[in-house]
Amino acid sequence: MATLIRRGRIENPPSPEPGEVLRLEPADDPAAVAHRLGGAARVEVNFPSFTDGRGYSIARLLRERHGYRGELRAVGDVQRDQLFYLARCGFDAYLLRDGDDAGAALSAFSDFSEAYQASVERPQPLFRRR
Amino acid sequence: MYLYDDIDQRIVDERVAQFREQTRRHLAGKLSEDDFRPLRLQNGLYLQRHAPMLRVAIPYGILSSRQLRMLAHIARQFDRGYGHFSTRQNLQFNWPKLEAVPDILEHLASVQMHAIQTSGNCIRNITTDHFAGVARDEIVDSFVWCEILRQWSTFHPEFAFLPRKFKIAVNGAEADRAATFLHDIGLHAVRKSGSDPDLGFRIIVGGGMGRTPMIGHVIREFLPWQHLLTYVEAILRVYNRHGRRDNKYKARIKILVKERGPERFRDEVEAEWEQLRDGASTLTKAEVRRVESRFVRPKYEQMGSDPIISQSEKIGSVPIFLNWQKRNVHPHKQPGYAAVTLSLKKTGVPPGDVTDAQMEAIANIADRYSFGELRVTHEQNLVLADVRQDHLPALWRELRALGLATPNIGLLTNIIACPGGDFCALANAKSIPVAEAIQRLFDDLDYLHDIGELDLNISGCINSCGHHHVGHIGVLGVDKQGAEFYQVTIGGNQGNPAAVGRVIGPAFAQHEVPWVVERLIGAYLRSRESEDERFVDCVHRIGIEPFKEAVYGHADSPRQDREPAVA
Numbered sequence: 001m002a003t004l005i006r007r008g009r010i011e012n013p014p015s016p017e018p019g020e021v022l023r024l025e026p027a028d029d030p031a032a033v034a035h036r037l038g039g040a041a042r043v044e045v046n047f048p049s050f051t052d053g054r055g056y057s058i059a060r061l062l063r064e065r066h067g068y069r070g071e072l073r074a075v076g077d078v079q080r081d082q083l084f085y086l087a088r089c090g091f092d093a094y095l096l097r098d099g100d101d102a103g104a105a106l107s108a109f110s111d112f113s114e115a116y117q118a119s120v121e122r123p124q125p126l127f128r129r130r
Numbered sequence: 131m132y133l134y135d136d137i138d139q140r141i142v143d144e145r146v147a148q149f150r151e152q153t154r155r156h157l158a159g160k161l162s163e164d165d166f167r168p169l170r171l172q173n174g175l176y177l178q179r180h181a182p183m184l185r186v187a188i189p190y191g192i193l194s195s196r197q198l199r200m201l202a203h204i205a206r207q208f209d210r211g212y213g214h215f216s217t218r219q220n221l222q223f224n225w226p227k228l229e230a231v232p233d234i235l236e237h238l239a240s241v242q243m244h245a246i247q248t249s250g251n252c253i254r255n256i257t258t259d260h261f262a263g264v265a266r267d268e269i270v271d272s273f274v275w276c277e278i279l280r281q282w283s284t285f286h287p288e289f290a291f292l293p294r295k296f297k298i299a300v301n302g303a304e305a306d307r308a309a310t311f312l313h314d315i316g317l318h319a320v321r322k323s324g325s326d327p328d329l330g331f332r333i334i335v336g337g338g339m340g341r342t343p344m345i346g347h348v349i350r351e352f353l354p355w356q357h358l359l360t361y362v363e364a365i366l367r368v369y370n371r372h373g374r375r376d377n378k379y380k381a382r383i384k385i386l387v388k389e390r391g392p393e394r395f396r397d398e399v400e401a402e403w404e405q406l407r408d409g410a411s412t413l414t415k416a417e418v419r420r421v422e423s424r425f426v427r428p429k430y431e432q433m434g435s436d437p438i439i440s441q442s443e444k445i446g447s448v449p450i451f452l453n454w455q456k457r458n459v460h461p462h463k464q465p466g467y468a469a470v471t472l473s474l475k476k477t478g479v480p481p482g483d484v485t486d487a488q489m490e491a492i493a494n495i496a497d498r499y500s501f502g503e504l505r506v507t508h509e510q511n512l513v514l515a516d517v518r519q520d521h522l523p524a525l526w527r528e529l530r531a532l533g534l535a536t537p538n539i540g541l542l543t544n545i546i547a548c549p550g551g552d553f554c555a556l557a558n559a560k561s562i563p564v565a566e567a568i569q570r571l572f573d574d575l576d577y578l579h580d581i582g583e584l585d586l587n588i589s590g591c592i593n594s595c596g597h598h599h600v601g602h603i604g605v606l607g608v609d610k611q612g613a614e615f616y617q618v619t620i621g622g623n624q625g626n627p628a629a630v631g632r633v634i635g636p637a638f639a640q641h642e643v644p645w646v647v648e649r650l651i652g653a654y655l656r657s658r659e660s661e662d663e664r665f666v667d668c669v670h671r672i673g674i675e676p677f678k679e680a681v682y683g684h685a686d687s688p689r690q691d692r693e694p695a696v697a
Binding site for chain 2: 050051052053054056057058060065079081084085086088089111112113114115116117118119123124125126127128130
């Protein structure tokens with residue numbers, strides 16, 4: 001059974017929630033659903049394979065261009081070693097792949113204590129804070 | 131070179147810890163090979179024909195003597211006592227053990243080095259002109275801009291899983307010595323008088339070698355410098371979202387640019403950039419100054435003028451020194467100084483290979499002659515960038531004793547070659563024995579100098595790590611029913627202007643390649659207008675037909691005993 005990490009906490013099984021869920025596939029354009037973001041309980045971005053990096057751009061666009069502030073959940077082939085990048089691009093919930101150890105995965109969020117670029121998590125790049 | 135501050139160091143140290151943990155999980159069977167592969171590749175680790183291969187980043191090709199000593203130490207302790215400088219200004223170890231790689235990375239981190247993003251579908255090592263900072267035709271010191279881009283691209287969270295690898299080259303001089311038209315993105319510094327700011331970059335996208343060689347397209351003539359990161363980010367975002375992922379052979383940005391057309395691609399980038407411009411990633415003068423100030427600069431002595439002529443006259447009875455001076459010594463913007471190329475292309479040694487003992491000797495020479503700094507060139511040689519001209523004779527004697535003074539820079543025997551089928555799992559054919567056979571055939575220095583400037587590049591497969599497409603003569607290893615054959619191209623050029631070579635005809639067996647080169651050279655010597663007309667210029671003037679004829683006989687009656695051409 002897949003485990004959910006949401007806002008830094010493990011939920012197993014994930015608690016059910018009411019409301020509309022928007023699900024975006026890698027080829028989808030976030031602009032096409034921008035008008036529906038306000039009414040969504042959460043947005044899911046699917047990673048059919050963890051090596052398909054389109055979802056990272058989708059997440060940043062949802063957060064930075066379309067102002068989405070609700071839950072943004074990475075689903076599909078989501079693994080521990082991608083969590084740090086996913087978080088920086090604006091995801092705050094992760095449905096881990098079956099069999100992955102969610103407890104161990106939590107440590108991935110602190111793989112690095114600093115990053116150079118501007119990101120959703122930290123909008124000022126390092127060079128403006130150095 | 132750029133010196134890390136505490137944050138730069140911490141990021142590299144944390145990477146070592148992260149990779150140590152990933153390797154541990156993999157070896158414990160908790161991380162499958164499929165899941166581990168993209169992770170290890172982003173740390174430069176390949177599984178190769180004989181053993182893993184570790185590609186160490188040498189960002190934009192600068193290396194300190196201290197770092198080179200550490201590479202020598204690693205070569206001795208973890209490898210078989212040598213390393214291989216690649217055409218991407220990196221260094222490869224061919225024999226490390228997987229379980230030792232975290233320790234190797236820790237050793238590297240202790241001298242501000244790493245293997246981050248030296249492979250994988252991410253932004254790779256930024257490359258530049260190996261004469262940056264010392265060239266007489268400098269517009270700007272490209273190292274500063276490379277370092278800014280290095281930091282921006284290191285662990286960029288959005289662009290770690292691109293459709294394919296992504297290579298950026300920066301050129302800061304009038305002449306393009308960074309092959310900017312043959313990279314995913316080429317950046318060419320431009321000064322524009324009357325503009326504020328007057329410094330900017332010409333933006334070139336969609337060039338590349340590989341299976342489908344293409345010359346890049348200029349999508350913006352002048353981008354003011356402060357917008358560099360937001361603009362490059364816009365290009366990467368368009369590519370990340372729309373680049374093809376259905377076919378790895380069509381996944382590079384050059385295919386997207388071609389399929390959309392350069393104008394439409396440019397429009398998409400510009401539209402994306404409109405949303406990003408003037409955002410938080412807009413560069414500041416303070417940041418450029420900060421990066422500049424962390425570069426250690428040579429403290430030149432005031433030498434007045436160049437003493438080079440009187441020096442050469444003094445030992446003019448040794449013509450080989452004059453040859454070396456002519457081929458391996460390059461002008462410098464600081465009066466009295468010169469840049470010197472150490473040739474790693476001695477006949478009988480695989481191009482780019484250096485032993486641990488040579489690395490240590492070179493590090494000592496760099497300390498004594500060139501402020502403890504070296505550069506790695508994409509031609510797989512090393513450069514001492516800041517040598518006093520009155521020290522040249524003494525330096526030459528020392529390099530000669532080490533076998534590093536072969537006076538062949540720019541000449542036919544300065545062959546670029548990938549490791550090829552002797553080492554690489556991807557290769558169709560061997561490269562190193564072909565290079566050596568050609569070098570042996572052209573071992574007469576007077577003849578070599580008479581032939582003049584000629585780039586001969588050999589790749590063991592279509593991935594073109596040996597840059598055969600831009601060789602004046604290019605040799606490509608191809609597989610035909612399990613046998614190794616070699617396709618020959620002529621007329622390629624890496625810059626000013628860049629050109630992709632054309633195939634002369636059916637492929638050859640390995641032992642025929644030196645003979646083919648000899649026939650091509652013969653045709654050139656018969657056809658050139660003067661000694662000043664280089665081989666490649668001659669090809670462009672008269673076309674490839676006379677060369678085909680020299681190799682195959684008359685074009686309308688091809689030799690019957692040849693295999694058909696390989697597409």
